[in-house]
Amino acid sequence: MANFWQYVISGLATGATYALVALGLALIYRSSRILHFAHGDITTAGTFVAFTLLGLKLHYMVAFFLALLFGAVLAMSFYFCVLIPAQRREASQLGQIILTLGLGLILQGLVAYFGGTETQSFPFPLSDFKTYQIGEVVISQLSLGTFGIGVLACLLFYLLVQKTRIGLAMRATSENLPAAQTMGIPTRQILALSWGLAALLGVLAGIFLAPALLLDPFFMLEPFLKGFAAAILGGLNSLPGAIVGGLILGVAESLAGGYVSIAFKNTFAFLIIILVLLVRPEGLLGKEFKERV
Amino acid sequence: METLLKIANIETLYYDRIYALHGLSLEVKAGEIFAVLGPNGAGKTTLLKTIAGLLKDQPKKGAIHFMGKRIHRLAPERVARLGIVYVPEDRGLFRELSVKENLDLGCWGRSDSGITDDVEFIYQLFPILKNRAYQQAETLSGGEQQMLAMARAMLRRPKLLMLDEPSLGLAPRVGREVYEALSKISQAGTTILLVEQNAKMALRIANFGYIMESGRIVLEGTAQELQENQDVQELYLGVGGDTVSPKGWRLYKKRRTW
Ligand SMILES: Nc1ncnc2c1ncn2[C@@H]1O[C@H](COP(=O)(O)OP(=O)(O)O)[C@@H](O)[C@H]1O
Ligand SMILES: [Mg+2]
Numbered sequence: 314m315a316n317f318w319q320y321v322i323s324g325l326a327t328g329a330t331y332a333l334v335a336l337g338l339a340l341i342y343r344s345s346r347i348l349h350f351a352h353g354d355i356t357t358a359g360t361f362v363a364f365t366l367l368g369l370k371l372h373y374m375v376a377f378f379l380a381l382l383f384g385a386v387l388a389m390s391f392y393f394c395v396l397i398p399a400q401r402r403e404a405s406q407l408g409q410i411i412l413t414l415g416l417g418l419i420l421q422g423l424v425a426y427f428g429g430t431e432t433q434s435f436p437f438p439l440s441d442f443k444t445y446q447i448g449e450v451v452i453s454q455l456s457l458g459t460f461g462i463g464v465l466a467c468l469l470f471y472l473l474v475q476k477t478r479i480g481l482a483m484r485a486t487s488e489n490l491p492a493a494q495t496m497g498i499p500t501r502q503i504l505a506l507s508w509g510l511a512a513l514l515g516v517l518a519g520i521f522l523a524p525a526l527l528l529d530p531f532f533m534l535e536p537f538l539k540g541f542a543a544a545i546l547g548g549l550n551s552l553p554g555a556i557v558g559g560l561i562l563g564v565a566e567s568l569a570g571g572y573v574s575i576a577f578k579n580t581f582a583f584l585i586i587i588l589v590l591l592v593r594p595e596g597l598l599g600k601e602f603k604e605r606v
Numbered sequence: 607m608e609t610l611l612k613i614a615n616i617e618t619l620y621y622d623r624i625y626a627l628h629g630l631s632l633e634v635k636a637g638e639i640f641a642v643l644g645p646n647g648a649g650k651t652t653l654l655k656t657i658a659g660l661l662k663d664q665p666k667k668g669a670i671h672f673m674g675k676r677i678h679r680l681a682p683e684r685v686a687r688l689g690i691v692y693v694p695e696d697r698g699l700f701r702e703l704s705v706k707e708n709l710d711l712g713c714w715g716r717s718d719s720g721i722t723d724d725v726e727f728i729y730q731l732f733p734i735l736k737n738r739a740y741q742q743a744e745t746l747s748g749g750e751q752q753m754l755a756m757a758r759a760m761l762r763r764p765k766l767l768m769l770d771e772p773s774l775g776l777a778p779r780v781g782r783e784v785y786e787a788l789s790k791i792s793q794a795g796t797t798i799l800l801v802e803q804n805a806k807m808a809l810r811i812a813n814f815g816y817i818m819e820s821g822r823i824v825l826e827g828t829a830q831e832l833q834e835n836q837d838v839q840e841l842y843l844g845v846g847g848d849t850v851s852p853k854g855w856r857l858y859k860k861r862r863t864w
């Protein structure tokens with residue numbers, strides 16, 4: 314039983330990072346109906362910025378803050394400078410998805426060129442080796458911090474979306490764009506904000522993943538795919554779904570890795586996703602979009 | 607009365623080749639109710655969307671002026687900010703948000719002290735909305751949804767309120783309630799442009815009417831004049847015989863005088 318709780322706890326910590334990635338993807342899918350394939354690469358770029366700034370002996374807080382800001386500005390620039398012009402020229406949904414893929418490839422190249430391709434260790438204020446004992450369960454300082462930050466970020470995000478005027482405008486814009494426009498809501502700025510927030514959540518996940526995974530230009534590939542899977546598991550257009558999906562995925566793969574074999578870590582997790590989607594194609598908490606004609 | 611909205615010879619196309627409006631002109635004077643009547647597919651919805659700026663790069667030709675300012679081909683947000691509020695055929699509600707949230711969004715961008723008075727006014731007009739404040743908009747009945755859409759529109763203090771078939775899909779009694787509310791809104795000083803297939807209901811409250819067909823205005827006049835026009839009576843008001851049947855439409859095509 315102690316083993317079980319051990320797996321659950323470490324699964325929750327990993328799941329929290331998946332949840333953050335998934336939250337960003339769901340946020341963008343909900344508001345722009347776009348699958349954002351550059352999400353992982355924006356996250357990587359942001360994490361490399363943090364790494365570079367730490368190398369310049371900036372304080373952790375300052376470096377992380379600037380990295381989050383960098384990610385957000387990068388995503389918002391992409392929205393304003395590429396997506397809006399593309400939409401003006403009536404780019405199809407698929408065309409816009411390809412644009413995000415393109416951005417991803419460009420960022421990969423830039424990160425490899427400026428950041429280097431060899432694996433580097435990411436200095437971090439929390440240690441992966443310092444552990445705490447709670448009952449029979451052991452948790453590392455890093456995992457605890459990761460889970461804590463994940464919960465905190467989700468909570469703040471929830472408050473922003475559900476309790477503020479900006480959040481209300483975000484919900485209105487993603488549900489019914491023409492109606493939001495006719496209300497005089499500045500929908501472009503609101504959508505840009507969604508892109509920025511998504512990137513911010515992603516970079517946050519990246520910063521907490523980097524110390525455990527070690528940093529290289531492709532370190533976000535697997536977490537990004539997991540985040541994607543988590544978002545789909547939860548229902549791509551549901552924000553709570555993304556969080557639940559991330560946590561379930563984290564716990565599932567941790568249990569599979571612990572009880573069956575570490576080799577089945579990914580296999581088992583994706584089996585669960587396939588099963589859920591067979592039963593509920595719209596995802597756990599997703600709702601079919603009611604597109605009006 | 608001064609002219610609030612002036613539309614001159616506009617042409618609106620879908621996909622750059624399907625003409626929906628062919629050189630349409632009309633005027634809306636401040637303080638009155640204007641009704642555009644016409645059969646399904648006449649282009650009524652297209653007209654309102656063109657005014658609201660919801661059809662990108664349309665109208666292709668012609669001009670729309672609102673209070674002397676040109677507004678054609680402006681972004682919908684800009685048109686909305688000038689005080690033109692559009693209630694679409696599908697009501698344009700945020701269906702997943704609550705009634706209150708929908709109303710709050712109606713006050714977007716406002717910070718004046720008149721908000722409480724306006725809220726008071728709409729609750730007086732539609733008391734039912736107060737009881738439904740925390741219900742999701744999609745759980746309301748059709749009539750309540752139309753009322754919510756109108757209430758939300760009024761919170762924007764429209765200089766021009768445009769409605770697309772407000773009685774569509776409503777039981778006759780509910781439709782009449784909606785029209786009574788429109789009448790009160792007009793009396794409180796709001797200019798209204800409404801499009802309808804239901805000519806009888808619309809002409810009862812309108813001051814002036816336009817008959818629209820295949821993207822053109824084919825007849826215009828005061829509500830009185832239109833109600834007395836024989837063609838309008840036969841084709842739109844259902845006076846004398848089975849004119850609503852397809853046979854009636856053919857008949858009307860032959861004998862129309864416009
Ligand atoms: N999105 C669209 N794409 C192509 N054609 C359209 C579209 N919307 C309307 N039309 C065409 O424009 C004409 C006018 O339609 P509409 O404005 O909806 O008429 P109404 O509201 O009077 O019923 C119709 O012939 C219709 O087929
Ligand atoms: Mg219509």
